[in-house]
Amino acid sequence: MSDVDVIVIGSGPQGLAAATSLACEGLTVLVLEKADHLGGAVVSAEATLPGFVHDLYAMSMNLFVGSAFYEKHRVELQENGLEFVVSAHPYASAFPDGTSLKVSTDEGDTLKMWRAHSSADAEGWQRLGQLYDDFTQVYFPVYSSPLPSKSIASAFRGLWKVRATTPPAQLLQLVLSSTRSFGDRYFTTPEAKSLAAAWGMHLDFAPDIASGALFPLLELYGNMRSGMSIVKGGAGKLPAAMARMIEVRGGEVRVGAEVVQIQTDGRKATGVQLSNGEVIRAQRGILTTTPLPNLVNSLLSKQSVPSKMAEAARTYGFGPGTFMIHLALKGPIPWLDQELSDVCYVHLAPYVDDLARTYQQAVAGILPDEPLVVVGQPSVIDPSRVPNPNQHTAWLEVRAVPSEILGDAGGDLSEISWDEARDIFAERIIDKIERYAPGFREQILAQVAFSPVDLERVNPNLVGGDSVSGSHHQQQLFGFRPSWSLNRYATPVNGLFIAGAGTWPGAGVNCVSGPLAAERLLRDTHPSKRAFRRSR
Structure with missing residues (x-):
């Protein structure tokens, strides 16, 4: 496939949703993915032991389930193997004294929980x-x-x-x-x-x-x-189902295909060059999910970037990093509050001031002493992820941590690289969970951790380990994502369009920006519009 209608760079959910939308309109679409697997941050793998399936990055699929894209393509996605399981106990927060606040999809039960805790809070x-x-x-x-x-x-x-x-x-x-x-x-x-x-x-x-x-x-x-929805059998089944939708319509999804340059002819984007030297032309346009700074600094030649696009890339800001741990467990987590055993997400903060201090430490380059740990318990609601009924997986997301370590509030580490600190910091997180679930460490069969550096190595869109691909503070949200001059998914480079977490509405497996960017591409590159431009 040397010439196609549209090239999509990136096989995350937004890229695949865009490609699916374009393929459904009859265009020939080629999706190019640098990694050796599909999905971007929606990936599952047996990362610890055989038979233990872990969602390596994103786990909750609520935004996807609630999207217009899923509503439109639900039947075909299901036919392609996509199925969700839903937790009736979506989230909770646990506290050092062994108590918790646990939210249920039964609104009456949730209100009873609040009334037992505090009538004013209820x-x-x-x-x-x-x-x-x-x-x-x-x-x-x-x-x-x-x-x-x-x-x-x-x-x-x-x-x-x-x-x-x-x-x-x-x-x-x-x-x-x-x-x-x-x-x-x-x-x-x-x-x-x-x-x-x-x-x-x-x-x-x-x-x-x-x-x-x-x-x-x-x-x-x-x-x-x-409730909290996750993919039955692992998150990777979602991009796999979307890829089949593209392929059945004559498109191609290619992994291990690194785009090193987006080519232009002085007027518009014309194609891409891969790391192996292959050049592929796009007749209608190119759509990328690359964060704006990476797009400008790595994929476009300096002379092809208009000044307002260069300035927007220069000022685009990333947030602090994320640290991930995946665990294979011989049994359930032994929570002090046993009511937490069936909750999908358990937050260990414990309090608001701890969260404030953690964030300030992270942005200052300091490893937090008491970071927020989100404990995911996917196998509780999806037993297909483990080889034996009594075994479990745990998904730990640590928010927030520095992208580069300059010091350590815990006193154990200082001015060392993440490669040196990864395993030591992982033990700190496990120690924290142990305080809320005595005996937790004894349940661990195997574990694997991903530092912010690891996350960026695996997925260059996660710059500095920022799992949401750019700060969501108000100066970079709504019409300012990625910037006021580049909103609505088109760029100043004709024929080049952007989607992904770095565009509105931002992070999460929402499948909003991909289809919206596809609509913009279809509209802006329609043959009648191109003919009008030539006649001017």
Whole structure:
């Protein structure tokens, strides 16, 4: 395949969703992936021991399940082997005294939990429910649309509809609030405030960063309403199912194919060169999921990059790193609070000030002494991931850590590389879990850890181990992602389009930017439009 209609660079969920959308329109599509596997950050493998299947990076698929892409292609994806399992106990936060706050998809049970914990927090939780319902009426049309767009007008109409129950000023206040102020407004106990603030850290919203409240609200209530969805048998089945959709329509998905240059003819992007010297031409366009700085600095020649694109790449900011650990376990995690045994995500923070300190340490290059650990228990709801019924896997995400180590708040390590620190830091994390689950270490059969450096080695889009491909702070969100001059998925280079976590609506397996970028490519490169340009 030397000439195709469209080349897609990157086989993560956004790249595959874009390629699928284009293939469904009858275009010949070639997906090029540098790695030896599909999926970007949606990958599963027997990383520890044979028969133990681990989601190496992303695990929760709630955003995908709720996407328009999945709704449109659900039947074919299922026919291609994609199946989800859903946890009825999506998340919890555990605390040093052995207590926890555990959220259930049974809203009555969740309210009972809150009332047993604090009547004031129960009342705040109920108020949050009304806020969630009203806010999502306004926000979801914006989330699933390019920005800026007519979706903003829909949002203003939504404000009018919900004004009787939630004043527009209150919704605006939510969008601007930090997770600390959000928690203080609706909760009274430190445990409840921590439950909310922990969700902000999944992105890069420390407790005191403006606009951090948006994500916790969506996760707190959204996960309660829908449960936590993961792919049955491992996350890798999702990109595999999407790849089959592309191939059955005449497209090709090629792994081990590193693009080293996007070629231009002075007017538009024309094709790509691979690391083996092969040149492939694209008749309609090129769509990449590469973060903007990588795109500008590695794939485009300096003379082909317009000044506003170069400036946007220079100022694009990445967040702190992520540390991952995967464990094969001989039995379940022995939680002090046994009610946690069937929860999909357990947050170990423990409190809001700990989260704030962790983030500040990470951005200063200091290894945190008390980082947030998200303990995923996928085999509890998907036994197909383990060889024997009593065995389990654990998915540990540590947020946040420095991309480069300059010091150590724990006092054990200082000014050493991640390759030297990886295993020592992993033991610190296991020690922390041991305090919440005595005997945890004895359950470990095998383990593997990925430092921020490892994450970037495996996937260059995770710059500095930033698992969300760029900060989500307000200066780099909504229409400013990746920048105001490059929003709506087109670039100043004709025929070159961008999608991925570095574009709106940002991180997560949401399959929004891929299809939207595909729509933009179809519109901008339509033959009638090209003919009009030639006639001018």
